Amino acid sequence: MNRTEALRILGLGDDATAEDIKAAYKETAQILHPDRFAGNKKLQDRATEQFKNLQEAYEYLTKGRGARRSSKPGSAARTPRTAANNLEARLAGIAAARMQLVKQRDAAYDERRNGIGMAVIGMLVALFAGRRPVGVLGLVTAIATTAAVWGIVQTVSAQRTIATLDEHIESLNKEERRLSQELEDEE
Numbered sequence: 001m002n003r004t005e006a007l008r009i010l011g012l013g014d015d016a017t018a019e020d021i022k023a024a025y026k027e028t029a030q031i032l033h034p035d036r037f038a039g040n041k042k043l044q045d046r047a048t049e050q051f052k053n054l055q056e057a058y059e060y061l062t063k064g065r066g067a068r069r070s071s072k073p074g075s076a077a078r079t080p081r082t083a084a085n086n087l088e089a090r091l092a093g094i095a096a097a098r099m100q101l102v103k104q105r106d107a108a109y110d111e112r113r114n115g116i117g118m119a120v121i122g123m124l125v126a127l128f129a130g131r132r133p134v135g136v137l138g139l140v141t142a143i144a145t146t147a148a149v150w151g152i153v154q155t156v157s158a159q160r161t162i163a164t165l166d167e168h169i170e171s172l173n174k175e176e177r178r179l180s181q182e183l184e185d186e187e
Contacts, residue, residue, distance in 0.1 A: 006057035011096025012089065018062070020089040025058045027093030031172065032100060043104065043161055050100050087183045091176060098172045105165040108158045115154030122148030 007016055010024040032051050037043035125144035129137045 001056065001060050003061065006060045009053055009057040009096065010061070011092035011094075011099075013092075016089070017085070020085065020092070021058065021061050023086055023089035024093035024096070025054065027090050028054055028097045031094070031097035031168070036168075037164075040161055040164060042157075043164065046104050046107075084183060084186055087179050087186070091179050091183070094172050094176045094179070098169060098176075101165050101169050101172070105162055105169070108161040108165060112155050112158035112162065115151045115156075115158055117151070119148050119151030119155060122146070122151055 004014065007014060007021075010016075010021060010028060012020055012024050016024070029051070032047050032054060034044045034047040034051055037047045122144045126141050126148060129141040129144060
């Protein structure tokens with residue numbers, strides 16, 4: 001990992017200060033924390049992975065080689081902190097979190113599409129194979145029915161995941177609008 005990659009994970013530019021990094025980390029950590037997805041194991045696993053990446057980037061930027069060093073011992077090599085800088089850092093964190101959630105939602109859309117396909121194909125095969133209780137066609141019917149049920153379960157699960165992610169994305173959008181308004185009012 002390099003400084004640019006770590007800053008990208010936090011949704012920040014190359015000119016980010018230590019305060020920008022800290023603010024973006026806190027904002028994104030609250031949004032992506034795995035505990036927020038405790039009701040959905042798949043989302044929680046994804047959030048855990050993304051949270052680890054976030055922590056790694058933060059550690060790299062604050063304690064690793066990516067941390068900015070001052071030219072003189074004891075001097076601060078940073079720009080003055082303003083409320084506008086803080087708001088911009090928070091907006092960058094929101095943008096990074098939204099990007100991660102949109103990726104998760106896209107994956108859930110793929111799962112839903114696969115589930116629908118499996119359910120439809122399973123039902124069609126079961127319908128055409130007939131309802132013979134014995135023999136090869138009976139086995140094909142049983143497998144097709146199982147695939148159809150699995151597809152339905154996958155579709156419903158993916159839809160619930162999509163709904164949850166949509167709620168989180170909408171809350172980020174609201175927070176972004178609120179912060180943007182604060183930034184406009186400040187200017």
